Amino acid sequence: MSEDVAPARLEMIERVAWVYERLVETYGAPDWRPTGDALGELVATILSQHTSDVNSERAYEQLRLRLPTWEAVRDAPVDQVADAVRSGGLAEVKAERIQRILRLLSERLGDAPLTLDHLAALPDEEAEAYLRALPGVGPKTAACVLLFALGKPAFPVDTHVWRVTRRLGLIDAKMSAEAAHGYLQRMIPPAWRYAMHVDLIQHGRRICTAQRPACARCPLRAGCAYQRIGLSASTFRHGDDRG
Ligand code: SF4
Numbered sequence: 001m002s003e004d005v006a007p008a009r010l011e012m013i014e015r016v017a018w019v020y021e022r023l024v025e026t027y028g029a030p031d032w033r034p035t036g037d038a039l040g041e042l043v044a045t046i047l048s049q050h051t052s053d054v055n056s057e058r059a060y061e062q063l064r065l066r067l068p069t070w071e072a073v074r075d076a077p078v079d080q081v082a083d084a085v086r087s088g089g090l091a092e093v094k095a096e097r098i099q100r101i102l103r104l105l106s107e108r109l110g111d112a113p114l115t116l117d118h119l120a121a122l123p124d125e126e127a128e129a130y131l132r133a134l135p136g137v138g139p140k141t142a143a144c145v146l147l148f149a150l151g152k153p154a155f156p157v158d159t160h161v162w163r164v165t166r167r168l169g170l171i172d173a174k175m176s177a178e179a180a181h182g183y184l185q186r187m188i189p190p191a192w193r194y195a196m197h198v199d200l201i202q203h204g205r206r207i208c209t210a211q212r213p214a215c216a217r218c219p220l221r222a223g224c225a226y227q228r229i230g231l232s233a234s235t236f237r238h239g240d241d242r243g
Contacts (some may be wrong), residue, residue, distance in 0.1 A: 012170070012187055013187065015168075015169070015170060015223065016187050016188055019168060019170065019196075019220060019223065020188075020192050020195075020196055022219050022220050022223070023195070023200065023203065023220075024195060024199065025219070026199070026203070026219045027198075027199040027202045027203065029195045030194070030195055030198045030199075032151070032194040032195070034147075034148060034149055034150060034151035035149050036117075036149060036150075037149055038115075038117060038119055038120070038145050038149040038150055039105075039114060039115055039116045039117075040149070041145045041148050041149035042101070042131070042137070042141065042145050042149075043063070043073075043098055044057075044060045045140075045141045045144045046094055046101075046136070046141065047059045047060050047063075047085055047088040048088070049090070049094070049141075050089060050090060051088050051090075055087050055088050055089065056088045058088070059084070059087045059094075062084045062085065062086075062087065063081070063084045065084075066080070066083075066084045067081065067084060070102055070113075070114035070115075071113075073098065073099065073102060074099055074103055074106060074114065078095050078096055078099060079095075081095035081098065081099060082094075082095035085098075100135045100136070101134050101136070101137075102114060104134060104135065116145070116149075119145075119150055124146065124152045124153070124154070127146060127150065127152060128142050128143075128146060128152075128154065131145055131146070138178065139157070139181040139182075140156050140158060140181070142154070143155060143156035143157075143181060147193065147194060147197065153190035153193045153194070154185065154193065155181065155184050155185040155188055155193045155196070155197060156181070156197055157177050157181050157184060159177075159204075159210075160200060160201045160203075160208075161180075161200045161201060161204070162180055163204060163210060164200050164204045164208045165180065165184065165200065167208060167213070167224060167225065167226040168220060168223070168225060168226070169224070170184065171183060171184065203220070207219075213226070215227060
């Protein structure tokens with residue numbers, strides 16, 4: 001490790017490595033297989049906000065079934081789009097947001113089919129900036145599209161990742177989910193980001209749950225700030241599901 005690296009940063013890099021190794025030992029290193037469908041991922045991520053996976057997946061399936069092309073989604077009455085995505089909650093808000101994005105893309109793409117495939121050829125930062133400029137697209141939504149569809153090593157911070165990384169002490173207890181995207185992305189090497197994101201979610205769902213973390217059987221217990229400094233059980237209970 002370079003002598004130029006500040007001690008605090010060096011300690012954090014080592015802590016990230018320790019957490020990564022424990023997660024992979026426990027949950028494995030999932031294969032990273034990007035879907036290649038950036039626009040589908042963007043819409044699916046919008047539908048996933050503030051609801052469960054089951055409900056958002058049903059909403060996406062219904063949308064594709066009832067309005068099979070993105071042009072059809074763009075041109076349908078907003079009520080029809082809202083009805084299709086009803087199971088995902090906040091149907092009117094999400095339908096309006098999806099149509100606004102599709103209309104904006106149409107303005108940019110002209111007569112070409114609606115797609116975000118062109119982002120694959122852009123440098124990572126430019127692809128992220130393009131996504132973040134779309135209405136209602138925050139750092140988590142942009143990072144999901146980059147990571148899951150385009151194979152670009154972003155690091156989405158969802159409610160589980162945010163809670164678990166605060167408890168572990170990888171980020172400051174007061175750091176917002178929005179700020180955690182940039183900070184964790186700088187700390188986690190690109191090759192680890194997909195597995196670490198997926199495994200932190202597994203950990204947050206199975207062991208480090210919001211209400212009652214199962215610390216006694218946690219494989220990360222030895223390196224956990226929540227254990228070390230004796231934070232109260234209510235600390236970091238709440239998530240943040242903003243885009
Ligand atoms: Fe979460 Fe407890 Fe494990 Fe820390 S020791 S990561 S708080 S389950």
